[in-house]
Amino acid sequence: MDYVSQLVKNGIRTKIIGNQIHYYETVGSTMDEVHGLAKAGCLEGLIVIAENQIAGRGRTGRNWMSEPGNLLFSVLLKPSVDYISVLQPMIAICVAKGISSATNVKVDLKWPNDLMVESNKIGGILLESSVRDNILEYVVAGIGLNLKLSEKPSNENYDISDLNTFSDNAVNRSELLKEILENLDSYYSRINDPSPIFEEWKNLLGIVGSHIRFNSGEEKHEGEVIYIDENGSLGLKETSGQVKEFMTGDILEVYE
Structure with a gap:
């Protein structure tokens, strides 16, 4: 069976x-x-x-x-x-x-x-x-x-x-x-x-407040995850201080 x-x-x-x-x-x-x-x-x-x-x-x-x-x-x-x-x-x-x-x-x-x-x-x-x-x-x-x-x-x-x-x-x-x-x-x-x-x-998920290295398509990003909203979007404060929002991507590394 x-x-x-x-x-x-x-x-x-x-x-x-x-x-x-x-x-x-x-x-x-x-x-x-x-x-x-x-x-x-x-x-x-x-x-x-x-x-x-x-x-x-x-x-x-x-x-x-x-x-x-x-x-x-x-x-x-x-x-x-x-x-x-x-x-x-x-x-x-x-x-x-x-x-x-x-x-x-x-x-x-x-x-x-x-x-x-x-x-x-x-x-x-x-x-x-x-x-x-x-x-x-x-x-x-x-x-x-x-x-x-x-x-x-x-x-x-x-x-x-x-x-x-x-x-x-x-x-x-x-x-x-x-x-x-x-x-x-x-x-x-x-x-x-x-x-x-x-x-x-x-x-x-446990990543809000953590720092990540992150790929979005061909672009590479690094910074602190400051929020994930109720649409599933991830808010990233980059090392430059700029905040960007992403709907998808690949997290390569999570660190404090």
Whole structure:
């Protein structure tokens, strides 16, 4: 029995998330599959899971390479546009808590959307929205977690690893997915009160008041993080004294 069938057999305690689960051996991208199903009229909470994806993507159009045995899924959400900015922080919290519950591995959140263990990236989150006639139709949340990698890819900005490297026991994908989905359902039911979610996320990031070295595209920056606002933007007071705001980028180093 595959891990998704095991999840369905055992059941998940959710009201919205996971009301439909589609599992594929191979897809181009789980996010693309959800986009197609959303346009066909599928309900909020739909999940697409794949064992393999051949055209996965990450932030700023980067390729997301994976192999069998990892956890790749996307979720269809239809929030009010007023709460769209809290989705990524909310999902990051839910994934980190789910990993901790299922594996006892402590996950650190790295702004803006990386999941880290002992300074190694083990996963990421990507959101894509569909807007028609200036009205938000839906959001697709893509989540990729490295559970076991035959080879550790190289990256100039951070090391890449997998959860099995840090877990005392082999990660149970069914249990891990169950924990994440139940967390997500619980937090999503409280999305109309976003301030506590933002505060929890900022506390988990733990970088306000710290100094960082930071790349934004081809530009390099260094300075003190003076705020992260409720849009997820990072305010950086550079060594020159100038304050700049960023929505995305790569933090290379954090120091006091």
